[in-house]
Structures are given as structure tokens and as C-alpha cells.
Amino acid sequence: MIDLKGRDFLTLRDFTPEEILYMIDLAAEFKAKKKKGELHEYFRGKNVALIFEKTSTRTRCSFEVAAHDLGMGATYLDPKGSQIGKKESIADTARVLSRMFDGIEYRGFGQEIVEELAKYADVPVWNGLTNEYHPTQMLADMLTIREHFGRLKGLKLAYMGDARYNMGNSLMVTCSKLGLDFVACTSKKYFPDSALAAACREYAAISGSSITLTEDVMTGTKGADVIYTDVWVSMGEPDEVWEERIRELTPYRVTRQVMENAGEQAIFLHCLPAFHDHKTTIGKEVGEKFGLSEMEVTDEVFESPCSKVFDEAENRMHTIKAIMAATLGMPEASRRGGE
Ligand code: CP
Ligand code: NVA
Numbered sequence: 001m002i003d004l005k006g007r008d009f010l011t012l013r014d015f016t017p018e019e020i021l022y023m024i025d026l027a028a029e030f031k032a033k034k035k036k037g038e039l040h041e042y043f044r045g046k047n048v049a050l051i052f053e054k055t056s057t058r059t060r061c062s063f064e065v066a067a068h069d070l071g072m073g074a075t076y077l078d079p080k081g082s083q084i085g086k087k088e089s090i091a092d093t094a095r096v097l098s099r100m101f102d103g104i105e106y107r108g109f110g111q112e113i114v115e116e117l118a119k120y121a122d123v124p125v126w127n128g129l130t131n132e133y134h135p136t137q138m139l140a141d142m143l144t145i146r147e148h149f150g151r152l153k154g155l156k157l158a159y160m161g162d163a164r165y166n167m168g169n170s171l172m173v174t175c176s177k178l179g180l181d182f183v184a185c186t187s188k189k190y191f192p193d194s195a196l197a198a199a200c201r202e203y204a205a206i207s208g209s210s211i212t213l214t215e216d217v218m219t220g221t222k223g224a225d226v227i228y229t230d231v232w233v234s235m236g237e238p239d240e241v242w243e244e245r246i247r248e249l250t251p252y253r254v255t256r257q258v259m260e261n262a263g264e265q266a267i268f269l270h271c272l273p274a275f276h277d278h279k280t281t282i283g284k285e286v287g288e289k290f291g292l293s294e295m296e297v298t299d300e301v302f303e304s305p306c307s308k309v310f311d312e313a314e315n316r317m318h319t320i321k322a323i324m325a326a327t328l329g330m331p332e333a334s335r336r337g338g339e
Contacts, residue, residue, distance in 0.1 A: 015177075051104065053085070056128070095122075111127075129166060160252040259304070268309070
């Protein structure tokens with residue numbers, strides 16, 4: 001019997017494949033309840049704090065809606081509107097918030113910050129994205145892939161773009177734990193950290209999957225079931241890096257040729273937000289400056305039937321709900337279908 005009550009959710013490296021699958025199954029149960037209009041306010045009277053030192057649409061909305069659906073209150077602390085970091089240390093913030101809240105979400109910069117928060121907090125801490133990891137996104141991605149293919153083990157996921165950052169790292173960890181073959185298909189400079197890749201090769205040896213790092217687009221994406229990409233410049237990185245990223249990563253843009261090379265079964269995923277047109281301020285500015293109409297993915301692929309990005313975005317909410325419920329401790333009665 002799996003019991004995650006009281007656990008922090010900082011990176012999927014801390015969880016066994018069985019624990020990860022348990023949370024995905026729980027998310028699927030919550031999704032089914034939500035679709036049927038069945039209330040599931042199992043945590044009435046509890047409250048969660050949501051700290052965002054970087055901006056967000058999906059993660060913030062998912063935590064807020066999920067908290068509300070579970071009967072909880074949610075307090076949002078925006079990148080500027082609190083004392084965190086400037087007047088109050090992470091350790092002090094953790095101890096203050098633990099006296100008022102039952103769980104704390106944190107989105108920010110270094111992984112060591114969310115770890116410090118978790119060390120000093122007496123309640124579960126959930127990582128809503130750091131430079132190194134984006135674990136809540138992983139459960140949504142895996143739920144989406146499983147809904148589409150009916151399984152996870154044995155599938156091949158090819159990640160194109162900056163594989164050294166949060167999305168590349170987290171996908172490599174998650175795929176290797178759950179038995180999907182992971183390919184980082186990008187220029188060598190953007191290959192994941194070798195120590196992390198070595199750890200993931202050990203997970204892969206247990207799950208029976210593989211880790212491949214390749215610069216070759218055609219072999220890297222051949223037969224892939226999932227083609228995945230992310231923005232070329234992440235939140236918190238300086239604008240100056242755009243030029244080199246565009247030069248170095250344009251060969252790894254997700255195009256129709258890439259999808260065709262993967263095969264008819266392949267789906268396209270992206271954590272979003274995505275630069276696939278000029279309908280955003282940054283997309284327009286950068287696009288006009290460098291003469292590009294799209295960046296990491298073409299508009300054609302993004303809008304095509306193989307693109308499952310909005311199913312994926314919806315699943316952020318169901319999976320974040322499962323993460324909160326599992327770590328806050330699902331009441332026994334709810335597991336039997338009642339309250
Ligand atoms: N995918 C994701 O984390 O989106 P937000 O930045 O909008 O939360
Ligand atoms: N790599 C991106 C992911 C956004 C969800 C970033 O950190 O900005």
C-alpha cells in the first residue's frame with residue numbers, strides 16, 4: 001500500500017516508479033470525478049500557500065482550481081508581493097508559512113531554494129518549477145501519453161532543444177524511471193549534465209529502457225512516439241542568449257519533416273507557453289529581430305491533429321490535484337468512493 005502523506009514533492013528522483021504511477025492513477029480518478037461532476041472536497045478546512053518567484057499561467061491556475069476542488073483555500077504570493085528573499089530568509093518564510101498552511105508550492109530559481117524551504121517547513125512542499133526540475137509537469141505529460149497510447153513502458157520520447165534545463169532533466173528522469181526510451185536530440189552543448197544522465201541510465205537499467213544523446217535529428221526522432229520540445233530561452237535567462245540559441249537550436253526545431261520521420265503514430269507535446277507564431281510580445285520582438293516566423297515548433301505542427309498540447313495543459317490540473325491529495329494524505333473514506 002502506497003502512502004505519500006507528509007512527503008515533499010521536489011523532484012521525481014525522490015520517488016519510486018510505483019509511487020509515481022500511484023499519483024498518475026489518482027489523477028485519472030480525480031479527472032473522471034470532475035468530468036462526472038462528482039464533488040471531491042476531501043480537504044475542507046485546509047489551506048495552501050502558492051509562492052511564485054517566476055510568472056505562470058498553467059501551474060498557478062492548476063494549483064488554485066485543484067485546491068478549490070479539494071475544498072481548500074489557496075493564497076497566491078506573487079514575484080514581488082511578499083518579503084521572501086529580500087527581507088525574510090527562505091528558512092524563516094518556511095517556518096512562518098508552516099504555522100498557517102497545510103502545504104506550500106514554490107516556483108523559483110535554483111533547486112537548492114525549494115530544498116531549503118522543504119527542510120525548514122513542517123508541511124509538504126511542492127516544486128512548481130525550478131531551473132533544474134519541473135516535476136508537476138511530468139505527471140501531466142505521463143498521464144497525457146498514457147491516455148493516448150494506453151501504456152507508458154516501451155514507448156520512445158525524443159526531446160529536442162535545450163536538454164540541460166528543467167524540462168530536459170525532468171523528462172529524462174521520468175522516462176527512465178517509468179520505462180520509456182529517452183532521446184535528447186540536440187546539439188552537444190545542450191546535452192544534459194553527465195552525472196544526471198549517469199543516474200538516469202541506472203534508473204533505465206532497472207525499468208528496461210534506454211537513454212540516448214544524439215545530434216542527429218533523423219536517427220534521434222526515427223520511430224519516436226512522442227516528440228517533445230520547450231522554449232529555447234527559459235524564464236530568468238538573459239535576453240542576450242537568444243541569438244546563440246536561435247543559431248544553435250534552429251536545426252532542432254520541431255517541423256513536419258520531424259513528425260513524419262517519427263511516424264504516423266507520433267504525438268507532439270510541449271509544456272507551454274510556446275513560440276509558434278508572432279502572437280506574443282516576445283515571439284514578435286525576437287521573431288522580427290532574427291527574421292523567424294516561429295521558433296522551437298512550427299505553427300503547422302503546433303496546430304496539427306498530432307499536437308496534444310491542450311490535453312496536456314488540462315492534465316496539469318488533475319495531476320497537481322493528485323500530488324496535493326497524496327502528500328496531504330488521502331482520507332481513507334475517499335479511497336472507498338465516499339466522503
Ligand atoms: N507549463 C507550465 O509550467 O506553464 P506555466 O509557466 O504557465 O505555469
Ligand atoms: N523551460 C521553461 C519551462 C516553462 C514551463 C522555463 O523554465 O521557462
